[in-house]
Amino acid sequence: MNRIDHESSIELRLPEPFSFTECLVYLGRSDQEMLHRIKEGYLYKLVKIDESLILFQLGFKQNSIYVEFPISPPPPDTREKVAAYVWEWFDLEQDLNPFYAMAGKDKVLRPLIRRYCGLRVMGIPDLFEALTWAIIGQQINLTFAYTLKERLIEQFGESLTFEGDTFWLFPSYEKIASLDVEDLKKLQFSARKAEYVIGVARVMTNGELTKEALLQKDYDQIQASLMAIRGVGAWTADYVLMRCLHHSAAFPIADIGLHHALKLQLGLERKPTIEEIKDIARSWNGWQAYATFYLWRSLYESTI
Secondary structure: OOOOEOOEEEEEEEOOOHHHHHHHHHHOOOOOOEEEEEEEOEEEEEEEEEEEEEEEEEEEEEEEEEEEEEOOOOHHHHHHHHHHHHHHHHOOOOOOOHHHHHHOOOOOHHHHHHHOOOOOOOOOOOOHHHHHHOOOOOOOOHHHHHHHHHHHHHHHHHEEEEEEOEEEEEOOHHHHHHHHHHHOOOOOOHHHHHHHHHHHHHHOOOOOOHHHHOOOOOOHHHHHHHHOOOOOOOOOOOOOOHOOOOOOOOOOOOOOHHHHHHHHHOOOOOOHHHHHHHHHHHHHOOOHHHHHHHHHHHHOOOOO
């Protein structure tokens, strides 16, 4: 991580290629999102570090992200943890040059890397949030998924209000582990999804599942560990591998959005089959997550 601590702010020197604008387009794709806010070109996020709620603001200038603290600068060790969070959130450790070299020779990806150059796979650093969001999104449309997420956060998350704006944290797994299925059914979770989410929370509360332990394993081992959890299938496991654990080879091949994007990019009359997608993706080896993310990006042409 290339950072300079200016005490009242932190400067993160960015790897090339990088586009803050493209990352904001992704983060701003739903006006239902509660866990960050985009305002006048700045990105605001609340995090919890060592039991303290920290609000930070990100701005971009001359190939650096500036992390500022609107309320008051936290101590140096906390500033360092915030910088590490941002570095992971934007997947800044990833060298994208090999991906661009591969994609430049691929008929599906070539136009996408030109259009969205510098887009990074925006992460979900918190494992419980990533798993819960993936479970919520199973077999429902994105709008209703956001509605369920919103209700969960408002009911069980922590918040901080600053200058009239309220910023939210995703609920902790300890909090959700203490709930009953009926508590989530009141928010319109199905009984099964409520069981799955509470089950994940309890597995994490018991220490049986941690991000740190998963990161010590290889891809197949992580996938097997995740799929051993009730409610976590192949798509959910690969989504978490992609968004939380930053495995660039993660490939949620059954994803409906991926199928729709490929149909549009290839001008097909129907969505491609799984076998056809495997054939299309033959040259994406090691970069399936980025290929998928760029295809998702092609589905919304909105601007900030």
